[in-house]
Amino acid sequence: xxxxxxxxxxxxxxxxxxxxxxxxxxxxxxxxxxxxxxxxxxxxxxxxxxxxxxxxxxxxxxxxxxxxxxxxxxxxxxxxxxxxxxxxxxxxxxxxxxxxxxxxxxxxxxxxxxxxxxxxxxxxxxxxxxxxxxxxxxxxxxxxxxxxxxxxxxxxxxxxxxxxxxxxxxxxxxxxxxxxxxxxxxxxxxxxxxxxxxxxxxxxxxxxxxxxxxxxxxxx
Amino acid sequence: xxxxxxxxxxxxxxxxxxxxxxxxxxxxxxxxxxxxxxxxxxxxxxxxxxxxxxxxxxxxxxxxxxxxxxxxxxxxxxxxxxxxxxxxxxxxxxxxxxxxxxxxxxxxxxxxxxxxxxxxxxxxxxxxxxxxxxxxxxxxxxxxxxxxxxxxxxxxxxxxxxxxxxxxxxxxxxxxxxxxxxxxxxxxxxxxxxxxxxxxxxxxxxxxxxxxxxxxxxxxxxxxxxxxxxxxxxxxxxxxxxxxxxxxxxxxxxxxxxxxxxxxxxxxxxxxxxxxxxxxxxxxxxxxxxxxxxxxxxxxxx
Numbered sequence: 001x002x003x004x005x006x007x008x009x010x011x012x013x014x015x016x017x018x019x020x021x022x023x024x025x026x027x028x029x030x031x032x033x034x035x036x037x038x039x040x041x042x043x044x045x046x047x048x049x050x051x052x053x054x055x056x057x058x059x060x061x062x063x064x065x066x067x068x069x070x071x072x073x074x075x076x077x078x079x080x081x082x083x084x085x086x087x088x089x090x091x092x093x094x095x096x097x098x099x100x101x102x103x104x105x106x107x108x109x110x111x112x113x114x115x116x117x118x119x120x121x122x123x124x125x126x127x128x129x130x131x132x133x134x135x136x137x138x139x140x141x142x143x144x145x146x147x148x149x150x151x152x153x154x155x156x157x158x159x160x161x162x163x164x165x166x167x168x169x170x171x172x173x174x175x176x177x178x179x180x181x182x183x184x185x186x187x188x189x190x191x192x193x194x195x196x197x198x199x200x201x202x203x204x205x206x207x208x209x210x211x212x213x214x215x216x217x218x219x220x
Numbered sequence: 221x222x223x224x225x226x227x228x229x230x231x232x233x234x235x236x237x238x239x240x241x242x243x244x245x246x247x248x249x250x251x252x253x254x255x256x257x258x259x260x261x262x263x264x265x266x267x268x269x270x271x272x273x274x275x276x277x278x279x280x281x282x283x284x285x286x287x288x289x290x291x292x293x294x295x296x297x298x299x300x301x302x303x304x305x306x307x308x309x310x311x312x313x314x315x316x317x318x319x320x321x322x323x324x325x326x327x328x329x330x331x332x333x334x335x336x337x338x339x340x341x342x343x344x345x346x347x348x349x350x351x352x353x354x355x356x357x358x359x360x361x362x363x364x365x366x367x368x369x370x371x372x373x374x375x376x377x378x379x380x381x382x383x384x385x386x387x388x389x390x391x392x393x394x395x396x397x398x399x400x401x402x403x404x405x406x407x408x409x410x411x412x413x414x415x416x417x418x419x420x421x422x423x424x425x426x427x428x429x430x431x432x433x434x435x436x437x438x439x440x441x442x443x444x445x446x447x448x449x450x451x452x453x454x455x456x457x458x459x460x461x462x463x464x465x466x467x468x469x470x471x472x473x474x475x476x477x478x479x480x481x482x483x484x485x486x487x488x489x490x491x492x493x494x495x496x497x498x499x500x501x502x503x504x505x506x507x508x509x510x511x512x513x514x515x516x517x518x519x520x521x522x
Contacts, residue, residue: 151327151329152297152298152324152327152338152340152343153340154324154340154343154344155343155345155346156343156344156345156346156390156393157343157345157386157387157389157390157393158381158386158387158390159324159344160324160376160377160378160381160387160405160448160449161324161326161327161330161448162381162382162448163448164382164448166382169326169327169329169330169448170327170329170330171329178386179383179386182383182385182386186385191385191389194386194389194390195389195392195393197345197349197393197396197397198345198346199346199349200302200341200342200346200360203341
């Protein structure tokens with residue numbers, strides 16, 4: 001799940017300056033779950049923008065908002081409203097915003113800040129679990145990611161900085177990721193896994209722009 | 221001469237630590253190094269300690285060597301990627317630095333540049349591995365070096381960290397990766413350190429127990445509350461508090477007194493005497509009280 005949060009309204013209004021007719025784009029997936037770009041939030045945004053003197057020409061929930069061909073098709077279905085709009089306000093993640101920007105010639109604006117890939121701990125509470133490093137070492141660490149859960153991303157064990165309560169030196173609210181790993185493996189009687197040297201990661205797996213084309217995946 | 225021959229001898233090894241200035245005024249560090257050099261086997265120079273920006277360890281190591289000290293370059297993984305770490309190691313070697321202590325490094329969040337990007341491209345175990353590779357004449361990609369260093373490599377451990385077993389697991393990896401000596405975080409409890417050393421029984425590398433001079437009861441309480449893995453027992457805090465009160469009373473009578481300094485020296489010397497049968501040496505971190513280290517060593521019978 002891509003976790004994002006709404007930008008402050010002032011920032012959104014500033015980005016929409018001079019664009020009086022706006023078309024709204026939400027998303028049925030992540031942005032719906034994190035309540036930034038679901039049906040309800042799109043409706044609220046329409047009301048808010050109207051209060052600030054904008055005309056909302058229409059809206060659509062991308063299904064999902066990061067599916068380029070799907071979004072193009074949905075935009076075609078709303079061709080008239082989008083055609084009459086000055087710009088589009090995208091209420092999904094940065095991925096969705098860029099997908100929308102490629103699916104229309106109109107200017108797009110984003111209503112969210114995209115934060116991380118995470119899980120829904122409970123409604124409204126999200127936790128980053130994976131840093132998308134491209135070289136998964138979870139098998140050695142009891143399925144607790146040291147790249148994400150250790151604030152230094154250490155691969156061979158903890159630093160000496162955890163507090164007596166097992167919290168990270170960076171944030172007293174945050175558990176030491178390595179303590180979690182240790183406790184889990186100890187419970188499973190698998191501490192031997194921590195004895196193996198873990199080599200440095202190949203950061204080329206984490207370049208600026210990653211793509212993946214699966215065989216038989218069809219055309220992008 | 222690196223630390224290696226001393227570590228291989230039967231001598232009880234003593235190392236100390238100096239911290240470079242925040243700025244360019246090196247006089248104090250050089251004076252401290254000059255004072256300590258004849259008394260100790262090596263002097264660590266901290267590397268942007270506590271993530272508070274300051275003059276670099278490499279330059280300071282080079283300069284204290286000129287005043288007769290045997291420098292131990294502390295190198296943290298926080299600020300440099302693998303290119304810079306390896307390059308700096310080679311640079312250090314040609315500047316006459318023969319000992320390197322490899323550490324993770326405190327997070328920028330703890331320092332005075334909180335918005336800094338932390339690097340941690342390598343961790344301390346990997347850095348040791350890479351440094352050993354340089355010693356063997358190749359960089360971490362296996363490329364051959366034209367001229368190679370021969371560093372004596374060190375690692376750190378926090379005996380008081382909880383759980384200790386996890387620290388020991390990592391320390392074993394550090395020694396396997398190439399650490400030839402181990403310096404510990406501050407130790408104040410000889411009994412607890414004995415237990416720790418017993419659990420390390422099989423470890424091949426010599427261990428130097430960390431000694432941080434207590435400057436006051438307040439400092440001890442501060443460390444207990446804020447420094448990970450450090451625990452000053454109450455009786456020591458009480459000793460320092462009483463010494464502080466005596467100093468205050470003397471001052472009220474218009475006299476000068478140095479009970480706190482004397483008590484600090486006595487505590488450190490007592491710890492060293494207690495630790496001596498348990499490990500191969502001590503690493504004294506005076507934190508600005510370098511001038512009292514000679515008295516500590518004398519009182520400890522070293």
